[in-house]
Structure formats: C-alpha cells, structure tokens
Amino acid sequence: MRIKLPVNCPDCGSETRIRSSRKMAEGYNILYRDCKNEECGARFKAEEIIKDTTTENVAERFGLMDLKPGACALMIIDQQQADMHYPYFRKRNNERAEYNMYRLLSAWREHSLPIIHVRHLSGDPDSPYSPGHPGVRFKLGLEPLANEEIFDKNITDAFLRSSIEDWLLKRSIRQLVVVGSTSEGAVEATVRSASNLGFTVWVPDDACYTFEKFGYNAETLSPEDIHVLAMTNLQQDNSTVVDTTLVLHAIEHATATTKEGESNGQRRH
Numbered sequence: 001m002r003i004k005l006p007v008n009c010p011d012c013g014s015e016t017r018i019r020s021s022r023k024m025a026e027g028y029n030i031l032y033r034d035c036k037n038e039e040c041g042a043r044f045k046a047e048e049i050i051k052d053t054t055t056e057n058v059a060e061r062f063g064l065m066d067l068k069p070g071a072c073a074l075m076i077i078d079q080q081q082a083d084m085h086y087p088y089f090r091k092r093n094n095e096r097a098e099y100n101m102y103r104l105l106s107a108w109r110e111h112s113l114p115i116i117h118v119r120h121l122s123g124d125p126d127s128p129y130s131p132g133h134p135g136v137r138f139k140l141g142l143e144p145l146a147n148e149e150i151f152d153k154n155i156t157d158a159f160l161r162s163s164i165e166d167w168l169l170k171r172s173i174r175q176l177v178v179v180g181s182t183s184e185g186a187v188e189a190t191v192r193s194a195s196n197l198g199f200t201v202w203v204p205d206d207a208c209y210t211f212e213k214f215g216y217n218a219e220t221l222s223p224e225d226i227h228v229l230a231m232t233n234l235q236q237d238n239s240t241v242v243d244t245t246l247v248l249h250a251i252e253h254a255t256a257t258t259k260e261g262e263s264n265g266q267r268r269h
Helices: 053-061 080-085 097-110 164-170 183-196 223-238 244-267
Strands: 016-025 027-035 043-049 072-077 116-119 149-153 177-180 198-203 240-242
Touching: 016 043, 053 244, 072 097, 072 183, 080 149, 097 116, 097 177, 097 244, 116 183, 149 164, 177 183, 183 198, 198 244, 223 240
Parallel strands: 072 116, 072 177, 116 149, 177 198, 198 240
Antiparallel strands: 016 027, 027 043
C-alpha cells in the first residue's frame, strides 16, 4: 500500500500541490511543489521515497560512485555581492542555493580537495560586477581561502580566455562539480565548455539559481522556468544534473574508500 502524507509549505504552513516531478531512481523521486496559498506563492523541492531505496543506489545511477576525490574539483561560479547592489528588485529561485554551496564547500575543505572560485569582472563601469565596486566582493561564507584558486572572467564562459583547463589538467583533474549563478548564464556556458573539453561534470541543481527575465516576446519569464530549462539542457547534452545530498554522499563514500585502501596497503607493508 502506498500512503501519501500531506506536505505543508515551509514558509506559511499551507497545503501544497505537486507541480512536476523527476524520477531519480526506482522508488526515489524529486517533487517540485507549489504552495496553494496564493498570497504566499512559494515553490520548493521535496523528496519522495516509495520503497526501500538507499542514497547509494541513487548516486550510482547518476555515476557519482565513480567520483574520484583528488581528481574532482568543486567550481563555484560568480558568488559575489553584486546581487545586492542592483538598483531594482530581481525575483530569483532556490533561496537555499548558497547554503547548499556552503555545504559542498565545507566538504571539499574537510577532505582537502581542489576548489576553484570563478569571479566575474565586468567591463561596464556601471555594473555592480565592475572592478572597484563593492559588488565584486565574494559573498559572506563563500569567500576563498588562501590556498584556493580564483579565476577571473569578463564573459559568461569561465573556460574561454582563461587558464582553467591547463590548471586542471596539470593536476590530473578530469571531474567537476559546478555550482553558482546564473543557471542559464555562466553555469550553463561553463558546463558546456567543460563537457566539450572532455571533463565529467555534475551539476547540483539545488546549488544553482537564476533571476526572472523580460522575454523578447514581452512576457515575464519566471526564474523557476528558466532554471528548469537550463538544467534540462545540461542534463540532456553536457552533464549529469543531481542534487547536493547525492554529491555529499558520493564524496564521503569515495574518501572513506580511499582511506580504507591506504590503511590496508600500510598493513601489508
């Protein structure tokens, strides 16, 4: 028997409805839910487990059990304070994206794994991303440490006109976990290039975000729809779209396996 429990809105406590869903593995789905309270209008993601399904089963389906810690870099794109300096309000999605980036960053630091911070520097002097503007500073909690690499860019693609590829290859890094903003801008452009260059890329969709846009057809495009389209493009062509929990599980599993192998090797000697 399958019993569906009610899921209430985390913002206002009202009932919610399922907008869409994505099957991650047999018995494990990701649900995209909407609050029924029109004054609230919240949208969020929830997990649905139908039968005995482990996180490891799901991670394996998305190739994450092949993640090699020392050969997999975390790339955080455009996490700067410019978002707070725009002269007008911009509605965005995934309000917990920065928190999920922080979770990933903490895991990479805990295991001393390679980390890249990509910083956007605009050539437009009026842009909050222009050099010298307070918006160029990294967001609190996501600032690079002294031993972490920073690569600057002035276009959406972090690989084009930069030495990131050389830096990665010199360190035998062939895998990437890419997070940041915007989903359809710098994230999508960078992931496409990485894939074309032969890197294996995972994109945790809950650690990326974007903003609403005014379309060429004079209609407003919601950040949720733009984000889903960007992730769909990447999932179909250039990467594997996952979520933060799966990546964290894969990192813990891989590092534990590595330590166990090293320990067994020392015993044999």
